[in-house]
Amino acid sequence: MNVTRLGVLTSGGDASGMNAAVRAIVRTALDNGLEVWGIFEGYRGLIEGGDMIRPLGWRDVGGVIHRGGTFIGSARSEAFRTREGRLAAARNLLQRGIDGLVVIGGDGSLTGADVLRREWPDFVRELEASGAVEPGAAARHPRLVVVGLVGSIDNDAAGTDMTIGADTALHRITEAIDAIGSTASSHRRAFVVEVMGRHCGYLALMAAIATGADAVFIPEDPPPDDDWERRLVGQIVAGRQAGRRHSTVVVAEGATDRHGAAITSERVREALSGGLGEAVRVTVLGHVQRGGAPSAFDRTLGTIMGHAAIETVLSGEADERALVMGMRGNRAVRIPLEACVADSRAVNECLSSRQYARALDLRGPGFNDSLATYRTLVRALPRTPREGQRRLRLAVLHAGAPSPGMNAAVRAAVRLGLDDGHQMLGVRRGVHGLVGADLVAMDWMSVNGWAPMGGAELGTSREVPAGPDLYAIARTIERESLDGLLFIGGWEAYETAHRLFEERANYPAFGVPIVCLPATIDNNLPGTELSIGADTALNNIVDVVDKIKQSAVAEQRCYVVEVMGRRCGYLALMSGLATGAERVYLHEEGVTLQRLVDDLAVLVQGFSSGKRLGLMIRSERANDVYDTRFMCALFEQEGGGLFDVRESILGHLQQGGDPSPFDRIQATRLARLGIGRVASEALAGRAPAEFVGMVSGMVEFHSFEDYVRLVDAPNRRPKRQWWLGLRTINEALARPAPRGAVRDAPLPR
Numbered sequence: 085m086n087v088t089r090l091g092v093l094t095s096g097g098d099a100s101g102m103n104a105a106v107r108a109i110v111r112t113a114l115d116n117g118l119e120v121w122g123i124f125e126g127y128r129g130l131i132e133g134g135d136m137i138r139p140l141g142w143r144d145v146g147g148v149i150h151r152g153g154t155f156i157g158s159a160r161s162e163a164f165r166t167r168e169g170r171l172a173a174a175r176n177l178l179q180r181g182i183d184g185l186v187v188i189g190g191d192g193s194l195t196g197a198d199v200l201r202r203e204w205p206d207f208v209r210e211l212e213a214s215g216a217v218e219p220g221a222a223a224r225h226p227r228l229v230v231v232g233l234v235g236s237i238d239n240d241a242a243g244t245d246m247t248i249g250a251d252t253a254l255h256r257i258t259e260a261i262d263a264i265g266s267t268a269s270s271h272r273r274a275f276v277v278e279v280m281g282r283h284c285g286y287l288a289l290m291a292a293i294a295t296g297a298d299a300v301f302i303p304e305d306p307p308p309d310d311d312w313e314r315r316l317v318g319q320i321v322a323g324r325q326a327g328r329r330h331s332t333v334v335v336a337e338g339a340t341d342r343h344g345a346a347i348t349s350e351r352v353r354e355a356l357s358g359g360l361g362e363a364v365r366v367t368v369l370g371h372v373q374r375g376g377a378p379s380a381f382d383r384t385l386g387t388i389m390g391h392a393a394i395e396t397v398l399s400g401e402a403d404e405r406a407l408v409m410g411m412r413g414n415r416a417v418r419i420p421l422e423a424c425v426a427d428s429r430a431v432n433e434c435l436s437s438r439q440y441a442r443a444l445d446l447r448g449p450g451f452n453d454s455l456a457t458y459r460t461l462v463r464a465l466p467r468t469p470r471e472g473q474r475r476l477r478l479a480v481l482h483a484g485a486p487s488p489g490m491n492a493a494v495r496a497a498v499r500l501g502l503d504d505g506h507q508m509l510g511v512r513r514g515v516h517g518l519v520g521a522d523l524v525a526m527d528w529m530s531v532n533g534w535a536p537m538g539g540a541e542l543g544t545s546r547e548v549p550a551g552p553d554l555y556a557i558a559r560t561i562e563r564e565s566l567d568g569l570l571f572i573g574g575w576e577a578y579e580t581a582h583r584l585f586e587e588r589a590n591y592p593a594f595g596v597p598i599v600c601l602p603a604t605i606d607n608n609l610p611g612t613e614l615s616i617g618a619d620t621a622l623n624n625i626v627d628v629v630d631k632i633k634q635s636a637v638a639e640q641r642c643y644v645v646e647v648m649g650r651r652c653g654y655l656a657l658m659s660g661l662a663t664g665a666e667r668v669y670l671h672e673e674g675v676t677l678q679r680l681v682d683d684l685a686v687l688v689q690g691f692s693s694g695k696r697l698g699l700m701i702r703s704e705r706a707n708d709v710y711d712t713r714f715m716c717a718l719f720e721q722e723g724g725g726l727f728d729v730r731e732s733i734l735g736h737l738q739q740g741g742d743p744s745p746f747d748r749i750q751a752t753r754l755a756r757l758g759i760g761r762v763a764s765e766a767l768a769g770r771a772p773a774e775f776v777g778m779v780s781g782m783v784e785f786h787s788f789e790d791y792v793r794l795v796d797a798p799n800r801r802p803k804r805q806w807w808l809g810l811r812t813i814n815e816a817l818a819r820p821a822p823r824g825a826v827r828d829a830p831l832p833r
Contacts, residue, residue, distance in 0.1 A: 086186035087229050087397055091137070091177060092132060093123035094154040095161075095193035098374055099235040099249025101382030102154040102188050107664075108390025109144040109186050114142055116398060118532045119180055125803050126189075127161035127196060131169050133176035139557060147637075149664045149696075150630050151385055152252075152376050158189070161284045170200050174207035174228075178217045183225040185391050187232050188248065191241065191425045194232040198406045198421050204228040225812035230406040231393045234423055235387075237374055238286035238363050242427030242446075243419040244410030248389070250455070253280070253373040254745040255623075256288055260369055260743065261295040261332060264535050268330035268365075274320060274356050276348035278368040281336035283432045286451070288336035288374070293458050294748040296535040297332040297494075300322055300345050300400060300462075301339035303435050304443045305455060312341065316352070317359030322464035331356075344438055349699055377630065380622040381746060383662040385411060391813045392416035413780035414806060431477040450781075453747045454749070460503050463495060465528050469505035476567040476766050478759065482509030482544035484574030486491065486739055487603040487617030489747035490540040493572045495531040496755035500526055506763060509564065514545035514573070515580055519556040535752075538620075538742045548579045557584070558593035568597040568762035572755075574604030574615070575800050578775060578791065585788040593771055597765040598788075600775040601749070605739055608652035610802040611786040611792035612777020618654065619746040621738040625659040632732055633663070633697060637729060642687060642698030642719055646712045646733040649703045652801040653808075655738070656703035661810060665701045666818045669715075671799070680715065684722055691726040698727060727786035750778075757783055 092109050096333030105480055106122075113120045116437045122140040123129050129136030148155050163169035177183070184545050187197040195675040202229055211217045234241040239250035257279050268275050277297075285302025292300035299316055301307075307315070320331045333356070339347040349366045356364045378386070389409040396402050396409065396418055406421035427446070434443035444452055480497050482490055494510065501508045508526040511517040534541060546822060549557055560566075564746050569584075571577040577600055584594045602609040605621035625647055633644050645665075649655040660668035667683050669675050687698050712731050743751070765772055773788040786794070796803050 087118065089121065089180065089182045090184040090186060090397065091121045091123050091182045092140070092156070092186045093126055093188070094124055094156055094158045095187060095196070096158060096233065097191035097236070098153045098158050099237050099247070100152045100374070100378035101248040101386035102208060103148040103151050104235055104378060104383045105188055105235070105248060105390040106154065106156060106384030106579055108387045108813075108817060110140045110145045111142060111395055112391045115816050116394065117170070118394070121180060122156045125157040126159040127164040128158070128159045130173040130176060131161065131163050132177070133172070135364060137176060141469060145232040148426065149662070150377050150633070152378060155580035162373070163198055168205060171207055171210070171217065173200060174204060174602050175211050175216050176226070178208065178211060178221050178225060181225070181624065183227070184229040186257070186397070187230065188235045190234065190236045191428050194408060194421055195236070197230045197232060197684045201228045201230045204368070224626045227403065229397055229402045230405065231396050231402050232408040232422070233389050233393060234408060238281055239286040240428060240431070241424060243408070243424045244417075245413070246385060246411055248386050249374070250286065251385070251554050251746060252376065252379045253287055254294070255379050256373045256376060257287060257291040257369060258294050258745045261291060261297065261334070261368065262308055262374070264367060265295065265330060265332060265648055267537070268332065272329050274331040274333070274360060274362070274364045276333045276335060276349045276352045276356070276366045278335045278337060278366065279566070280373050282338040283435060285336045285339070288334045289451070289454060289458065290745060290749055292334045293454060293461070293752055294535065294745040295332065296461070296533065298328070298462060299333045300458065301333070301352070303336060303338040303340060304440060304447060306340055306342045306440060308342070310341070313359065314353035316355060319464065320356065320360065326464045328532060342438070345676070348829045351722045358701070374560035377776045379744070380626045380658070380662045381619060383626070384658060387454050387661055387813065387817065388416050390452055390811065391816070413778070413782070415780060453756070457496070457500070457752060460605040461499050461752070463503065466499065466502040467505070473505045473765060476506040476763055477509060477565050478506055478568045478570065478762055479509045479511050479523065479566050480542070480570045480572065481514055481563070482540045482542055482573045482603070483514045483571055483577035483580050484544060484546055484604060486540045487574065487605055487615070488538045488620035488739070488741060488743035489616035489751040490572055490603050491534040492743060492748045493601055493603065493616060493755040494753035495534040496541060496752040497570055497759040498526045498531045499528060501759050501763065509566070510542050511611055513543040515547050515549055515553075517543070518544045518560055518562040519549065521560040521563065525782045527578050535748055536742050538740060548576055548583060554583070554587055554591060561593040563703070566596060567766045567782060569761055570758050571600040572603050573600070574602070574606065575608065577603075578609060579581065581775070582788050582791050583772060589618065595771045596769050597762045598773040599759045599762050601754045602775070605655065606649050606652050607654040608650065608801040609775070609777070610791065611775050611779070611784060613779055613806055614750065616747050616751045617743070619750070620741060620744040621648070621655060622658055622662065623744050624738050624741055625655065625734060626662050628732070628734055629659065629663045629699070629790070633699060636697045636699070640691065640696050640726075641728045641730060642700070644700045644702060644712055644715050644719070644729065644731050646702050646704055646731065648734070648738050651704070651705045651799040652805070654805070656701050656706070657807060657811060657814060660701045661814050663699065664818065665699045667700045668814060669700070669706040671703055671706050672805070675710045677710070680710065680718055684719055687719060688723060688726060691723070751817060761785065
């Protein structure tokens with residue numbers, strides 16, 4: 085079916101990132117010749133009609149990507165649950181010639197759209213017979229095409245790794261618990277933090293992992309017995325005896341015991357207060373979790389899914405059945421709406437009937453792996469080694485530039501290794517420490533509090549060993565009787581591990597298991613789609629650019645923002661996508677003078693017609709001649725006085741700060757995989773040299789035998805850069821105007 089007019093609405097609870105999705109939907113549709121009508125205030129606006137349904141033009145969605153909530157409004161509608169309400173909605177759509185609908189919301193909102201889709205043929209015939217719509221409507225609009233995007237902070241939808249708003253909510257929660265931890269530590273006090281998650285424990289569990297909380301209660305995993313209060317108090321007391329200064333318990337609002345009775349934050353507070361004999365504070369975060377500017381991830385998620393929704397409409401795949409856009413790994417996928425909703429509701433039904441094992445199984449292996457990892461990390465002390473167990477000596481070290489999340493990775497590796505009965509050693513100062521035998525024994529509490537910390541507490545270095553250094557490293561491995569090495573770092577870490585692998589014939593001591601975890605803000609490593617630290621760097625860039633844009637709008641100014649990445653354009657392209665930048669300059673594509681002249685012409689045209697902001701993002705080594713200062717000078721000189729031009733070189737602030745929740749969780753997951761691999765291979769008498777990563781949401785280990793084949797060594801980046809496929813989205817959404825004619829509607833008041 086050829087859809088020419090499309091409606092877009094947001095419904096149910098708001099979620100940060102919805103505006104990015106609406107922007108992508110509108111601009112992608114307009115760029116492909118479709119008309120887009122905004123349906124304000126959700127299904128209520130769809131039923132009321134009138135001015136609640138009006139055209140959206142290119143400029144109407146400018147300046148919204150950084151805003152929380154949804155600028156077209158959202159509301160729950162009881163009237164839409166009735167046939168009369170849906171009939172009125174169909175009439176309003178038909179009167180405007182709209183026969184395509186993109187809905188952003190939770191499972192209730194998506195189900196409502198699917199019900200309307202199935203009833204559509206009957207509604208059209210009924211409305212045509214009554215004269216409510218023009219004759220021939222049934223022939224012109226035989227069906228309603230429905231495409232959904234899941235907007236839910238709970239991340240409770242089946243078939244997709246993440247839902248719009250969940251990452252931002254996790255940011256809000258993590259920031260709050262980090263802040264609470266400061267005062268809790270000062271007073272040696274216990275805090276109970278209640279987070280959202282009526283039917284899903286994702287936010288609570290991930291927040292507990294990211295912040296190092298002492299206990300967590302989630303709907304899918306009630307305490308195993310009725311004596312949970314006493315066991316909780318014992319767990320907190322044991323942690324304090326081990327040296328912890330404060331205690332934090334995270335409670336999902338839907339947590340229950342095995343009998344279905346609610347475990348509320350107040351109930352937990354009473355248990356701790358009575359058991360510890362001290363005052364215990366409760367913080368209920370409430371709707372603060374929904375608010376605020378969306379994270380970089382939610383901006384790109386909404387953008388990618390919004391663009392994919394229009395491609396789905398145009399493909400004709402949604403003609404016969406409603407589809408939902410999901411994300412698996414970093415790829416948009418199409419999921420049958422009916423299956424998505426049914427699988428999501430199956431979990432809720434299991435919880436209602438207290439089939440908790442089945443509910444956990446439906447959550448999938450990623451959720452269960454995270455829960456198992458957390459249960460280990462939260463222990464007050466490691467388990468006692470088994471009698472007769474072979475205890476390995478495993479070393480952990482950094483190499484390359486500091487990257488946020490490195491400390492979280494070390495914490496997880498050390499504790500998981502200790503809990504398996506092994507001896508864990510930290511190598512200080514990276515490769516320098518390996519050369520100089522600067523190793524320190526790591527115990528359980530030596531990494532306490534490391535999860536939220538930026539930087540690299542063990543220290544790092546950027547040297548790649550050669551010559552005498554290789555001999556010194558071999559001697560260190562022999563003298564310290566090391567059974568395996570876990571590298572956490574960037575390009576230099578991989579080069580060092582590859583060098584040790586290549587030199588095994590000359591230095592037999594290098595014949596121990598070696599695994600590298602990717603940790604670099606540049607995201608320029610082979611075998612993984614995302615490196616530890618890249619998400620934090622993106623959020624740092626987005627935060628600064630948001631402020632820059634506010635300044636630029638006030639003074640009719642164009643900014644050229646330079647970001648890190650060396651010759652890998654990941655940070656530049658993804659930050660351009662997340663901030664709505666008009667142009668992104670990458671080394672992979674090159675920069676020519678003609679292109680700069682063309683971009684200048686676009687700027688002049690835009691500012692001449694009332695534009696107030698220009699934003700260009702440049703990767704730091706996009707071109708050695710046409711650098712940031714040259715671009716600024718060119719645009720200013722030839723801009724005809726229409727606008728000022730300023731440069732902003734963000735520098736090392738991109739590497740600093742506390743790691744984002746995503747990087748803390750990613751670091752923990754990769755550390756579990758890495759240290760587990762090193763230990764299991766050593767116990768089996770094997771000595772692989774590998775690097776681990778996540779590709780399309782799946783774990784992949786690659787041998788260093790393949791390393792040279794996978795990298796573009798002169799440019800220090802992988803040969804396969806998945807994110808370059810997003811370039812077309814950035815270009816389409818950043819055009820000064822769509823390819824076809826546009827009718828711009830006034831912005832809603």
